[in-house]
Amino acid sequence: xxxxxxxxxxxxxxxxxxxxxxxxxxxxxxxxxxxxxxxxxxxxxxxxxxxxxxxxxxxxxxxxxxxxxxxxxxxxxxxxxxxxxxxxxxxxxxxxxxxxxxxxxxxxxxxxxxxxxxxxxxxxxxxxxxxxxxxxxxxxxxxxxxxxxxxxxxxxxxxxxxxxxxxxxxxxxxxxxxxxxxxxxxxxxxxxxxxxxxxxxxxxxxxxxxxxxxxxxxxxxxxxxxxxxxxxxxxxxxxxxxxxxxxxxxxxxxxxxxxxxxxxxxxxxxxxxxxxxxxxxxxxxxxxxxxxxxxxxxxxxxxxxxxxxxxxxxxxxxx
Amino acid sequence: xxxxxxxxxxxxxxxxxxxxxxxxxxxxxxxxxxxxxxxxxxxxxxxxxxxxxxxxxxxxxxxxxxxxxxxxxxxxxxxxxxxxxxxxxxxxxxxxxxxxxxxxxxxxxxxxxxxxxxxxxxxxxxxxxxxxxxxxxxxxxxxxxxxxxxxxxxxxxxxxxxxxxxxxxxxxxxxxxxxxxxxxxxxxxxxxxxxxxxxxxxxxxxxxxxxxxxxxxxxxxxxxxxxxxxxxxxxxxxxxxxxxxxxxxxxxxxxxxxxxxxxxxxxxxxxxxxxxxxxxxxxxxxxxxxxxxxxxxxxxxxxxxxxxxxxxxxxxxxx
Amino acid sequence: xxxxxxxxxxxxxxxxxxxxxxxxxxxxxxxxxxxxxxxxxxxxxxxxxxxxxxxxxxxxxxxxxxxxxxxxxxxxxxxxxxxxxxxxxxxxxxxxxxxxxxxxxxxxxxxxxxxxxxxxxxxxxxxxxxxxxxxxxxxxxxxxxxxxxxxxxxxxxxxxxxxxxxxxxxxxxxxxxxxxxxxxxxxxxxxxxxxxxxxxxxxxxxxxxxxxxxxxxxxxxxxxxxxxxxxxxxxxxxxxxxxxxxxxxxxxxxxxxxxxxxxxxxxxxxxxxxxxxxxxxxxxxxxxxxxxxxxxxxxxxxxxxxxxxxxxxxxxxxx
Numbered sequence: 001x002x003x004x005x006x007x008x009x010x011x012x013x014x015x016x017x018x019x020x021x022x023x024x025x026x027x028x029x030x031x032x033x034x035x036x037x038x039x040x041x042x043x044x045x046x047x048x049x050x051x052x053x054x055x056x057x058x059x060x061x062x063x064x065x066x067x068x069x070x071x072x073x074x075x076x077x078x079x080x081x082x083x084x085x086x087x088x089x090x091x092x093x094x095x096x097x098x099x100x101x102x103x104x105x106x107x108x109x110x111x112x113x114x115x116x117x118x119x120x121x122x123x124x125x126x127x128x129x130x131x132x133x134x135x136x137x138x139x140x141x142x143x144x145x146x147x148x149x150x151x152x153x154x155x156x157x158x159x160x161x162x163x164x165x166x167x168x169x170x171x172x173x174x175x176x177x178x179x180x181x182x183x184x185x186x187x188x189x190x191x192x193x194x195x196x197x198x199x200x201x202x203x204x205x206x207x208x209x210x211x212x213x214x215x216x217x218x219x220x221x222x223x224x225x226x227x228x229x230x231x232x233x234x235x236x237x238x239x240x241x242x243x244x245x246x247x248x249x250x251x252x253x254x255x256x257x258x259x260x261x262x263x264x265x266x267x268x269x270x271x272x273x274x275x276x277x278x279x280x281x282x283x284x285x286x287x288x289x290x291x292x293x294x295x296x297x298x299x300x301x302x303x304x305x306x307x308x309x310x311x312x313x314x315x316x317x318x319x
Numbered sequence: 320x321x322x323x324x325x326x327x328x329x330x331x332x333x334x335x336x337x338x339x340x341x342x343x344x345x346x347x348x349x350x351x352x353x354x355x356x357x358x359x360x361x362x363x364x365x366x367x368x369x370x371x372x373x374x375x376x377x378x379x380x381x382x383x384x385x386x387x388x389x390x391x392x393x394x395x396x397x398x399x400x401x402x403x404x405x406x407x408x409x410x411x412x413x414x415x416x417x418x419x420x421x422x423x424x425x426x427x428x429x430x431x432x433x434x435x436x437x438x439x440x441x442x443x444x445x446x447x448x449x450x451x452x453x454x455x456x457x458x459x460x461x462x463x464x465x466x467x468x469x470x471x472x473x474x475x476x477x478x479x480x481x482x483x484x485x486x487x488x489x490x491x492x493x494x495x496x497x498x499x500x501x502x503x504x505x506x507x508x509x510x511x512x513x514x515x516x517x518x519x520x521x522x523x524x525x526x527x528x529x530x531x532x533x534x535x536x537x538x539x540x541x542x543x544x545x546x547x548x549x550x551x552x553x554x555x556x557x558x559x560x561x562x563x564x565x566x567x568x569x570x571x572x573x574x575x576x577x578x579x580x581x582x583x584x585x586x587x588x589x590x591x592x593x594x595x596x597x598x599x600x601x602x603x604x605x606x607x608x609x610x611x612x613x614x615x616x617x618x619x620x621x622x623x624x625x626x627x628x629x630x631x632x633x634x635x636x637x638x
Numbered sequence: 639x640x641x642x643x644x645x646x647x648x649x650x651x652x653x654x655x656x657x658x659x660x661x662x663x664x665x666x667x668x669x670x671x672x673x674x675x676x677x678x679x680x681x682x683x684x685x686x687x688x689x690x691x692x693x694x695x696x697x698x699x700x701x702x703x704x705x706x707x708x709x710x711x712x713x714x715x716x717x718x719x720x721x722x723x724x725x726x727x728x729x730x731x732x733x734x735x736x737x738x739x740x741x742x743x744x745x746x747x748x749x750x751x752x753x754x755x756x757x758x759x760x761x762x763x764x765x766x767x768x769x770x771x772x773x774x775x776x777x778x779x780x781x782x783x784x785x786x787x788x789x790x791x792x793x794x795x796x797x798x799x800x801x802x803x804x805x806x807x808x809x810x811x812x813x814x815x816x817x818x819x820x821x822x823x824x825x826x827x828x829x830x831x832x833x834x835x836x837x838x839x840x841x842x843x844x845x846x847x848x849x850x851x852x853x854x855x856x857x858x859x860x861x862x863x864x865x866x867x868x869x870x871x872x873x874x875x876x877x878x879x880x881x882x883x884x885x886x887x888x889x890x891x892x893x894x895x896x897x898x899x900x901x902x903x904x905x906x907x908x909x910x911x912x913x914x915x916x917x918x919x920x921x922x923x924x925x926x927x928x929x930x931x932x933x934x935x936x937x938x939x940x941x942x943x944x945x946x947x948x949x950x951x952x953x954x955x956x957x
Contacts, residue, residue, distance in 0.1 A: 028355060036666060038694065048393040048415070052385060052422050056357065059383055064697055066690060069392060073707060074686040075915065084919040086817045091915030095927065095934065096686070099914075102939035103690050179405045276418075277394065277410030281403040289414065296414065301421035347674060367712040367734070371704060371741050375676065378702055388711060498724045595737075596713065596729030600722040608733065615733065620740035 001317065003131055004310045005124075005140040006148055007189075007196040013155060014197075020156045020309035024302070027060045033315050034063025040104035041067045041141070044077070044126070045112040049276060049303050050141045050149060054108055057307035061315065066104070079129050093126075097133035106314050107134050110141035113183050115248035121145060122213070137314040145213075147185045150275045151193035153306040157299045158200075158235055161271055168201055169234035170268070174226060175206030176283045177253045178240035186275045187241045188216040195219040205229035209251040212244055226257060233267040238274050238284050261287050271295045320636060322450055323629045324443075324459040325467055326508075326515040332474060333516075339475045339628035343621070346379045352634050353382025359423035360386045360460070363396070363445070364431040368595060368622050369460045369468060373427055376626035380634065385423070398448050412445075416452035425633050426453050429460035432502050434567035440464060441532070456633040464532075466504045469594045470512035472625040476618045477519075477554055480590055487520055488553035489587070493545060494525030495602045496572045497559035505594045506560045507535040514538040524548035528570040531563055545576060552586040557593050557603050580606050590614045639955065641769055642948045643762075643778040644786055645827075645834040651793060652835075658794045658947035662940070665698045671953050672701025678742035679705045679779070682715070682764070683750040687914060687941050688779045688787060692746055695945035699953065704742070717767050731764075735771035744952050745772050748779035751821050753886035759783060760851070775952045783851075785823045788913045789831035791944040795937045796838075796873055799909055806839055807872035808906070812864060813844030814921045815891045816878035824913045825879045826854040833857040843867035847889040850882055864895060871905040876912050876922050899925050909933045 003009055010016055023029070039058045043051065051067065058065035070077065077096060078089035085092065100107050109130055113121035121144040131138045140148050162169060171194055173187060187204075191212060194202045202220040204212070211222070223229050230236065238259055243249045258281075264270060272293045278284050288294055322328055329335055342348070358377045362370065370386065377384035389396065396415060397408035404411065419426050428449055432440035440463040450457045459467055481488060490513055492506060506523075510531060513521045521539040523531070530541070542548050549555065557578055562568045577600075583589060591612045597603050607613055641647055648654055661667070677696045681689065689705065696703035708715065715734060716727035723730065738745050747768055751759035759782040769776045778786055800807060809832055811825060825842075829850060832840045840858040842850070849860070861867050868874065876897055881887040896919075902908060910931045916922050926932055 038697075040690070043392070046393050048387070048389075048410075049418060051392065052359070052387060055385055056422060059357075066693055068686070068690060070686075072391060072710060073681070073689065074684050078918070082919070082924060085917040086920050090917070091686070092918045094918075095914055095916060098935045099687060099938040102935065103694055103942065276414055278414060279404040279409070280397070280411050280413075281401070282405050286401060297417045297421065300418040304422065362711070365712050367706070367708075367729075368737060370711065371678070371706060374704055375741055378676075391710060595733055597733060598723040598728070599716070599730045599732075600720070601724050605720060616736045616740065619737040623741065 001313050003138045004148060004314065005127055005131070005138060005143060006146055007151065007192045013193070016152060016309050016313065017156050017159050019312065020152070020302070020305035021160065023060070023308045024305040030312055031060070031062045033312055034058065034061035037063040037105040037315055038103065039063050039065045039106045039108060039311065040100055041065055041108045042100070043067070043069045043110045044071050045110050047110050047141060049300050050110065053303035054141065054307045056304050057311055060308055061311055063311065063315065079125050093129040094133050097130050098135065101134040101136045104136060106137050106139060106311060108139040108141050111143055113144035115181055115183065115242060118247035137317070139310060139314070142185055145185055146189040146192065147275070148189055149303065149306050149310065150186055151189040152310070153299060153302045154190055154237065154273060155193055155197055156302050156306055157273065157295060161295065168199060170232055171200040171202050171235045171237065172229045172233040173204045173237045173239065174229060174259065175210055175257060176238045176240045176259065177255055177257050178279060178283050181242035181248050181250050182240050184212055184241045184244055186239050187212055190237055191216040191220060203229045207252045207254060207257065209243055209245065210241065212241070227263070227266060230263055230266045233270040236267065236270045236272050238272060240283055258283065258285060259288055260285060261291065264288070264293060269293070273299055276300055320632050322457045323467060323633065324446055324450070324457060324462060325465055326470065326511045332512070335471060335628050335632065336475050336478050338631065339471070339621070339624035340479065342379070342627045343624040349631055350379070350381045352631055353377065353380035356382040356424040356634055357422065358382050358384045358425045358427060358630065359419055360384055360427045361419070362386070362388045362429045363390050364429050366429050366460060368619050369429065372622035373460065373626045375623050376630050379627055380630055382630065382634070398444050412448040413452050416449050417454060420453040420455045423455060425456050425458060425630060427458040427460050430462055432463035434500055434502065434561060437566035456636065458629060458633070461504055464504055465508040465511065466594070467508055467512070468622065468625050468629065469505055470508040471629070472618060472621045473509060473556065473592060474512055474516055475621050475625055476592065476614060480614065487518060489551055490519040490521050490554045490556065491548045491552040492523045492556045492558065493548060493578065494529055494576060495557045495559045495578065496574055496576050497598060497602050500561035500567050500569050501559050503531055503560045503563055505558050506531055509556055510535040510539060522548045526571045526573060526576065528562055528564065529560065531560070546582070546585060549582055549585045552589040555586065555589045555591050557591060559602055577602065577604060578607055579604060580610065583607070583612060592618055595619055639951050641776045642786060642952065643765055643776060643781060644784055645789065645830045651831070654790060654947050654951065655794050655797050657950065658790070658940070658943035659798065661698070661946045662943040668950055669698070669700045671950055672696065672699035675701045675743040675953055676741065677701050677703045677744045677746060677949065678738055679703055679746045680738070681705070681707045681748045682709050683748050685748050685779060687938050688748065691941035692779065692945045694942050695949055698946055699949055701949065701953065717763050731767040732771050735768050736773060739772040739774045742774060744775050744777060744949060746777040746779050749781055751782035753819055753821065753880060756885035775955070777948060777952070780823055782821070783823055784827040784830065785913070786827055786831070787941065787944050787948065788824055789827040790948070791937060791940045792828055792875065792911060793831055793835055794940050794944055795911065795933060799933065806837060808870055809838040809840050809873045809875065810867045810871040811842045811875045811877065812867060812897065813848055813895060814876045814878045814897065815893055815895050816917060816921050819880035819886050819888050820878050822850055822879040822882055824877050825850055828875055829854040829858060841867045845890045845892060845895065847881055847883065848879065850879070865901070865904060868901055868904045871908040874905065874908045874910050876910060878921055896921065896923060897926055898923060899929065902926070902931060911937055914938055
């Protein structure tokens with residue numbers, strides 16, 4: 001693995017999942033792997049779970065993590081080639097990234113989409129410029145269109161829940177209402193990873209006009225009828241996203257799309273997943289989140305092991 | 320000790336004071352106690368001494384401290400049960416706290432009062448929700464109504480100054496003017512701890528209308544005459560607070576309440592204390608702060624040992 | 639060395655340069671020097687390279703670095719003696735600095751000039767107050783008028799490029815256009831250090847009205863003709879600064895002052911330096927920054943070794 005920004009960077013998802021579960025069983029088993037290695041964590045946007053779990057993962061491997069909130073502790077970066085920097089951006093990624101490459105062994109970056117311009121966001125300019133110019137392995141802490149550490153965690157958590165079950169689970173990604181226009185990252189990424197994993201019957205359900213980019217969803221069954229999707233589901237992944245086609249809009253915010261215990265009766269005692277943060281009683285109800293079907297805490301705590309498996313793989317590659 | 324949010328959490332204050340003084344004499348004597356333990360430090364509000372001293376205390380114990388400025392690096396949390404989160408809050412403490420409980424061994428939290436609604440603030444909803452949902456020991460880095468690490472430090476510092484003196488000291492908490500409406504935390508907490516300590520003649524003096532909650536002050540002598548309070552005092556603890564009864568107001572800001580060397584003549588060569596930060600020449604004069612009676616630097620430097628004693632006790636409990 | 643805020647603090651620049659280059663060759667050779675020592679890093683202003691390189695330098699020496707963004711994680715400090723603090727400042731440096739002196743072994747501080755009042759800025763009140771009241775060695779992470787870690791890095795980098803050449807190089811500091819009024823710090827500091835180093839023919843070129851303080855430039859040749867300055871240059875240090883005489887203004891922003899490959903033909907295959915961040919195609923062109931003459935990445939990566947040499951010297955002094 002050279003970088004970790006997409007499922008496409010991972011040759012063998014199952015092997016990475018097993019590595020993560022081994023760290024969960026014995027967090028300090030590779031305490032010397034990261035000795036005298038340095039992990040830079042650059043945030044262009046807020047983060048809680050991703051930030052903390054990645055710091056902890058680095059510590060578990062004996063590596064030094066250094067956090068830098070670029071937007072708050074530094075200044076605005078420029079990403080466009082040949083920019084004449086007479087505006088608000090203070091430093092070009094072409095100058096900043098090579099230095100990060102000298103200071104760190106692995107560079108982790110969070111950078112959200114603008115939701116203003118689809119072409120710009122979907123070009124993943126920001127993270128790609130860091131890859132191009134830093135010269136060291138880059139780990140996405142969520143980028144404009146994908147959130148691979150979250151998706152790896154999701155696969156780890158489903159693997160854990162399934163245990164030794166041989167049966168192919170039915171996995172449903174179900175759109176949910178929200179008050180803000182959110183990125184498609186988590187939905188895109190979950191779709192990409194579940195498809196690449198190849199071990200589930202995968203159904204995506206959302207209102208009309210919320211179609212995701214087919215390059216991520218291809219292989220999944222897509223329906224606008226939530227009830228139909230939920231039938232016999234083993235896992236229901238709940239998430240809001242804004243429109244992709246007419247980019248970054250809220251077309252329909254029907255509260256009927258919020259999951260309820262009543263709707264869950266159609267499932268196969270499904271487990272409910274969410275990447276968090278979640279708007280309670282808007283995106284997902286108290287009754288679901290506080291009930292027995294929710295595995296969101298397990299999922300979030302697995303973030304540590306996902307990050308640790310990824311950092312370990314990259315550190316091993318550097319030896 | 321299960322949590323550290325109030326004097327009521329401490330079975331034996333003197334024993335905790337002695338533990339702190341032992342760390343002051345030999346900071347690294349328990350360098351292995353915190354090995355592979357993780358202390359999360361969550362800030363919903365600014366902090367300097369509390370932040371730095373707690374980080375240092377964790378390091379002295381060999382534990383990993385991770386700081387997270389929730390308000391700046393993350394997003395606004397919701398604390399009300401059954402909230403419909405269609406407003407500004409992005410994540411519920413019911414979802415965030417259990418994850419902190421998975422990531423960390425001890426959770427430290429700073430959360431100020433709003434000073435808008437007495438019932439809300441005095442219910443200590445924020446820190447209580449973290450205790451309820453995190454499942455790990457919680458340490459207050461100052462909450463809506465109390466600041467126990469400061470108060471423990473204050474007792475440590477008085478114990479140090481008293482040395483082997485057998486005499487019961489006269490301790491005076493004296494209200495001081497300020498330009499802003501401040502919380503009652505430090506005054507409440509100092510009162511609670513000095514009363515629980517039980518080793519002082521304790522007098523509180525403030526202008527009319529600045530009565531504190533009697534659940535903290537009960538046991539102290541209260542007077543509106545500062546001169547009378549200062550007579551023969553051994554320690555004068557200076558602090559501003561806003562009104563408690565008609566909540567969060569400034570009723571009287573009489574500069575005559577500022578301590579002076581002239582007023583200090585009535586004391587028994589008293590030592591002057593303050594939690595800091597202090598507004599010089601508003602709350603406390605240069606002549607006092609720069610004079611021989613001030614022990615505010617000693618007090619602030621003892622913050623490290625107070626935090627170290629508390630973290631050590633909680634880490635021992637976890638073994 | 640007692641503090642590190644100016645070239646005047648360094649008895650032997652060459653020896654410090656050699657110490658830095660020795661760390662570059664073997665970063666962990668003094669991994670035990672900083673054991674159980676604590677480096678406080680206080681930021682009153684943003685920072686990227688200085689922040690990260692100093693953290694890394696401390697780690698390489700086995701010391702604990704603690705970062706505190708005073709402006710964002712704490713509150714506004716007061717620096718004026720005898721201030722009546724009824725305004726926006728919350729804590730006086732007279733109270734904060736002695737505590738930092740108790741918490742840390744070395745105190746590093748970044749504090750920018752206001753560019754409003756020359757006398758205030760050039761008195762270096764802020765950093766001098768920290769020196770006066772902290773009681774421990776103070777390292778400037780850039781102050782109102784100087785940036786010594788940058789200048790040491792610049793000397794290190796020129797020494798590296800020169801290698802075993804016996805010839806005295808021609809070093810040119812060339813003013814460049816910018817969109818904002820910037821401090822004179824880097825230009826002052828580079829001038830002070832190159833003069834103190836004494837191993838170069840030093841020429842400063844800038845438009846009329848951009849004269850720097852002669853206490854830093856004395857010894858250098860100053861010309862308003864850039865072409866003349868560039869002739870046979872071995873190093874061209876590019877940097878914008880605002881006016882010093884009529885303080886903090888932009889008098890002339892002639893884009894003709896931007897360096898080009900065409901202009902570089904007059905030099906002796908000079909290497910181009912800049913402290914970064916740089917406004918591309920305003921202050922310095924893509925063709926220069928992306929070309930073979932630029933050594934800005936090498937320069938920025940040397941920041942680690944400069945900081946490490948300085949911290950090591952101060953830590954040795956503390957033993």
